[in-house]
Amino acid sequence: MQIHTISTQLFAGQKPGTSGLRKQVQVFQQAHYLENFVQAIFDTLEGYAGKTLVLGGDGRYYNRNAIQTILKMAAANGFGRVLVGHNGLLSTPAVSAVIRQYQAFGGIVLSASHNPGGPEGDFGIKYNISNGGPAPEKITEAIYARTQSIRSYKILAADDLDLARLGTVQVADMQVEVIDSVTDYAKLMESLFDFDRINQMFKSGAFQMRFDAMHAITGPYAKAILEQRLGAAGMLLNCTPLEDFGGGHPDPNLTYAKDLVDILFGADAPQFGAASDGDGDRNMILGAHCFVTPSDSLAVLAANAHLVPGYKDGLAGIARSMPTSAAADRVAAALGIDCFETPTGWKFFGNLLDAGKATLCGEESFGTGSNHVREKDGLWAVLFWLNILAVRQQSVGQILREHWARFGRNFYSRHDYEAVPSEGANRLIDSLRNRFGILPGQRFGDYEIEFADDFSYTDPVDQSFTQQQGIRIGFVGGSRMVFRLSGTGTAGATLRLYLESYSADSATHNLDAQVALADLIKIAEELAGIRQHTGRDQPTVIT
Numbered sequence: 001m002q003i004h005t006i007s008t009q010l011f012a013g014q015k016p017g018t019s020g021l022r023k024q025v026q027v028f029q030q031a032h033y034l035e036n037f038v039q040a041i042f043d044t045l046e047g048y049a050g051k052t053l054v055l056g057g058d059g060r061y062y063n064r065n066a067i068q069t070i071l072k073m074a075a076a077n078g079f080g081r082v083l084v085g086h087n088g089l090l091s092t093p094a095v096s097a098v099i100r101q102y103q104a105f106g107g108i109v110l111s112a113s114h115n116p117g118g119p120e121g122d123f124g125i126k127y128n129i130s131n132g133g134p135a136p137e138k139i140t141e142a143i144y145a146r147t148q149s150i151r152s153y154k155i156l157a158a159d160d161l162d163l164a165r166l167g168t169v170q171v172a173d174m175q176v177e178v179i180d181s182v183t184d185y186a187k188l189m190e191s192l193f194d195f196d197r198i199n200q201m202f203k204s205g206a207f208q209m210r211f212d213a214m215h216a217i218t219g220p221y222a223k224a225i226l227e228q229r230l231g232a233a234g235m236l237l238n239c240t241p242l243e244d245f246g247g248g249h250p251d252p253n254l255t256y257a258k259d260l261v262d263i264l265f266g267a268d269a270p271q272f273g274a275a276s277d278g279d280g281d282r283n284m285i286l287g288a289h290c291f292v293t294p295s296d297s298l299a300v301l302a303a304n305a306h307l308v309p310g311y312k313d314g315l316a317g318i319a320r321s322m323p324t325s326a327a328a329d330r331v332a333a334a335l336g337i338d339c340f341e342t343p344t345g346w347k348f349f350g351n352l353l354d355a356g357k358a359t360l361c362g363e364e365s366f367g368t369g370s371n372h373v374r375e376k377d378g379l380w381a382v383l384f385w386l387n388i389l390a391v392r393q394q395s396v397g398q399i400l401r402e403h404w405a406r407f408g409r410n411f412y413s414r415h416d417y418e419a420v421p422s423e424g425a426n427r428l429i430d431s432l433r434n435r436f437g438i439l440p441g442q443r444f445g446d447y448e449i450e451f452a453d454d455f456s457y458t459d460p461v462d463q464s465f466t467q468q469q470g471i472r473i474g475f476v477g478g479s480r481m482v483f484r485l486s487g488t489g490t491a492g493a494t495l496r497l498y499l500e501s502y503s504a505d506s507a508t509h510n511l512d513a514q515v516a517l518a519d520l521i522k523i524a525e526e527l528a529g530i531r532q533h534t535g536r537d538q539p540t541v542i543t
């Protein structure tokens, strides 16, 4: 088999965002576009000759083509072995688990996560390092720089491989091992959670749940673990991965997982509901007539971790992204452990996890995880909740109310204005930035601005510095709002507004978050001129 060196032209904009390179499928379908980026990844890495690469994706449209191309390029560039998911499928947390288990050099994840799929949808690619986590900024910036100077790429002239057959085949000097997508991940889950106890809960017949895989990658994992191993028979929805996710947005939130939300808020609601996203790293947690914000979920998991076998010896620390509410901080304070505040994106948790400074991590964007892998992990969060429910024998709502009674409630909401014109969104951010000096002291009804700044972060492990990670406006008394532009969208800009206020008073805890935050929402609109800059008078998605 022959290695070809193909000359290529440069593509502008191959800059990884919050989580890898995400573009419309049509962009990826341009000749050499994917190859350029993959070669830029390989050119940036050192010392991988003869080593193992893990490869898999969420099964969205273009996954099948991209996998074959990357296999041939890995062989041409000198990798010794590729572990590839059955039919090219691996969830993001499974890629992370497999990299760690087999001590691979790194991995490539093919996914645009919660973005819609299909020929008209999005595709994405992300490189993960040997700890199993997303490449840190130092590497993603080097990859981007390389895309700007690359002249050619190397690819093996070979037939496509049959990825439907498990086992090992030789491709030139490289081995390709097609592995079962679920086995290693399922074993890891079994080592962390009390499967027998969860199984008992389902067997009792009194416990009902609904898990919605949203026609995405967690389907096969949920079938194997929840249904076959734990006995949640007949409780799973949309478990066949489809290339276009059935036309939906595989984004587990109140808007895009509406079918599930309707079931949990309907008559005869089951006790527990959950959903995961396109690539299986997000989770949404629901109880009967009750929605658990991801920020609260992180706090509840932390406060109850001692009930779960994998975490019973205590937590080293908790880490949350800056826009995530401070609910977890209160638990950390009670446990006497550190709580770290990082920029948005899982890559910022890697060092803290590797250094043993944090055990649990979370983001308000439906991301929760721990040191078991280096990605957020949707099904892991579902199993964690099931384990807590099996031990405490209480409803999700009761657990949440007791949590608030003990720690107080951080009312929280995120308002997304999706696909607004980039120019207006940038103007909005610039205009806030230009007013940092004059905002403190300004009053809006009962609220007085205490500070206004741009969030920056110095990694406590390697001192790497990151700036302009979201505009924070804090009010006297602790309420706050954050404005950020998304780094994962592919059309225009997406403005995210994060709102938070705290109440220790149990009498207020049953309030709807939108009601509790109504004043702040109005102030945000006025302060930032959302209507004027985006042309929108309401958000696309409220969570």
Ligand code: VG1
Residues within 6 Å of the ligand: 018, 019, 112, 113, 114, 277, 281, 282, 321, 344, 345, 346, 363, 364, 365, 367, 485, 486, 487, 488, 489, 496
């Ligand atoms: C969003 C979320 C962020 C998350 C990222 C990747 O980024 O806000 O918390 O880490 O998606 O998640 P942004 O830049 O659009 O706000 V996933 O499940 O898309 O890999």
Ligand code: CO
Residues within 6 Å of the ligand: 092, 113, 114, 277, 278, 279, 280, 281, 282
């Ligand atoms: Co995802």
